[in-house]
Amino acid sequence: MDDLIRRSARELADLLQSGAVSAREVAVAHLDRIAEVDERVHAFLHVDRAHTLTQADDIDARRRAGEQMGPLAGVPLALKDVLAMRGQPTTCGSKMLEGWRPPYNATVVQRLLDNDIVILGKTNMDEFAMGSSTEHSAYGPTHNPWDLTRIPGGSGGGSAAALAAFEAPLAIGTDTGGSIRQPAAVTGTVGVKPTYGAVSRYGLVALASSLDQPGPCARTVEDTAMLHMAIAGHDPKDSTSLDMPWPDMVAAAQRRDLAGVRVGLVRELGGEGFQAGVRQRFDEAVALLTSLGADVVEVSCPSFDYALAAYYLILPSECSSNLAKFDGMRYGLRVGDDGDHSVEQVMGLTRAAGFGPEVTRRIMLGTYALSSGYYDAYYGSAQKVRTLIQRDFDAAFATCDVLISPTSPTTAFPLGSKLDDPLSMYLQDVATIPVNLAGNAGMSLPIGLAPEDGLPVGLQIIAPIKGDARLYEVGGALEAALHAAWGHGILAEAPAL
């Protein structure tokens, strides 16, 4: 059954529907793969084999009984450990929530279960989704399946590595500044940050509420579209959820016609600081888009030069407020409750013990940016930059259908190499952050391997707010052309684990 783990979600769905395989067989193949390779990859924080098989058996029983099933029924998925799942550990990669089992399901999780998607386990991540390497997980880093000495990206490195290591065909990520797209880029997988409000944030442990967005991850554009359809849609439990009908993303992924599509090359995203091999593969992809009939033009978004600075004021500000709830009173870690310490002392001791260095850094940065005397200069100015970035996007989308850039300035860097240099780590997200600040939709898909290190390079496609289907139209067409040229998907080139 080794073959099953290399199938796309679409292929598995077809096999399951025809009765050629059972959900249990598919789940067992993936659980066995996890048992075989995850000691080295460490994509998962928690796997509950019995729970997974119970869900698979239930799906098989209902299918045998003739029940009408959803298109992804029986296909397995890896869930980022930042989404609440009733009765299952949900740590957010933090000691603060070690052993916590949520009393409810996130809306995304409920939709996965309603669609009979089989949940294999919870994936590793930077603590509370802060980081670009998964090294800030309190439970140790995830390793990139392409080279186990390198980072898998972050914060959703566990979800991306699970896909690249063939431990799961589908995964859920969350993207606040690039946490779906950058891991996708450095692992040779596909990830989409939907328009802000497209996928419910209910039950997502918040990092920065005005930036966070859950989204689908997979190995192909079409699989990503199928998962997108399963999780998107209005949720009354999230007051920022968009109440609107969405076009069929799967049909968009299958269209494969770029004639006359106007593609904007963002001048500010891709020059200085971008690795030579990343630029080379990106330039080739641009030429390929042109040969497919797209009309590629250069556009300028001058405010993007200030996006990183604005982001590292807005995000810490929101995070210092959101993470105030972890005070050791109602759930999670409590330290120093010995009868002598006051409640304030217990809170201080709990938070110092429960949060790692990056979380501590950002909470203090946010506390600084929001403190009286600095509020206008820092948080206020950053919010104005956000307006300028939105205006740049508006101007660019007046002449373009989508915008493109490299997803990440570099390929996967060695574990440990940026750990104590926060600014250098933050630069990983320089091309993805403007999308979160403006609320747009973005995709990363693999476009080749950098010649100098043989590691995957990702291309980012950006669509306007509510224009998510355009990501799939352009991504699907580009992927089909690349696969035709290569004769296979990019992960066929990955070394055996």
Place this chain on the structure above:
Amino acid sequence: MSGITRAEVAHLAKLARLTLTDEQLDHYAEQLSVIIESVARVQEVAGADVPATSHPVPLVNVLRPDVVQPGLSNLDALAMAPAQEDGRFRVPRILDEE
């Protein structure tokens, strides 16, 4: 606008309820200074006429019908409490002793 002092970091840590060691305060003072110096450039670009954006896709007056719905049960809410007593969260003393 660079150079955040250890005393300032100690104040931030107090506000954020983080009990840090002197060594940690020094370490974060150094790192926060570098980061703050780098992000201070947001002040260069936007004039007074540019409005602030707090939310990328603003929605207003999002309300649900005023109908009673089931919430979390007492049992579920307390299930993960670090300490509980008589169906309530048990917390350390709130008031200082005289």
